[in-house]
Amino acid sequence: MGGTHGGADLESVAAGHSPVHRLDPRVKIVGLIGLVVVAVTTPTGAWLVFASVLAALFVLAAAARLPPLHVVRRMNVEIPFLLAAAILPFTAEDGVRLAITVGAKITIGVLAMIILSSTTPFPRLLQGFAALRAPALLLGIVSFMWRYLHVLADEVARMKTAREARGYSASWIWQAASGGPLIATLFLRALGRGERVYLAMLSRGYAGSIPEGLEVPLTLRRSDVFFLAGLAAMLVVARVVLP
Secondary structure, eight states: OOHHHHHHHHHHHHTOOSTTTTSOHHHHHHHHHHHHHHHHTSOTTOHHHHHHHHHHHHHHHHHTTOOHHHHHHHHGGGHHHHHHHTTHHHHSTTHHHHHHHHHHHHHHHHHHHHHHHHSSOHHHHHHHHHHTTOOHHHHHHHHHHHHHHHHHHHHHHHHHHHHHHTTOOOOSGGGGGGHHHHHHHHHHHHHHHHHHHHHHHHHTTOOSSOOTTSSOOOOOOHHHHHHHHHHHHHHHIIIIIOO
């Protein structure tokens, strides 16, 4: 699946209408990041804690009606880290317990972020982080990166199509050097387009952030309070009682 289609798939899933999708983004950010922090700080071998946290994540994914293939595809990002953890049994004392613990923590962190990104449209996610006082400069960089990643992917696809139309086919390893000019051309085109877009935004009153009134206001509802309170209670029980 290409980058553009992958992004479009994520955006369509995030635009769902489940109870988890309807939660305030601030609540999901605080709750799921808090869940990851609890998992990361859990001692080695606390299997009941890890099982409880994973069960909570599976319940959230089911409540959000996330397509299983969508979740599995995005879980692939953890494979290199799991492979690195698989070395621990051969390099550390009590390495098997440590490897399983590290693998559980990695899986919990990845799954939590998948649920967050798959149930919250990206603009609402940025709005939630902004409301939680995340650095405005960092949010601006992430926002532009997300929006123009698709544009660059389309540009690369057009450039590859143009090369193939001229009879070029990089089927041999020694032809890989031709990727250098492609990258350089893409960089120059991206730089020029970025300057034009920025000047156009300035002419329309852009001042470093989205103007007020263009976003749907964030409001905490009873369901948001129940979700956060329930998740917090579960984490307290898992972290304090189960070990």
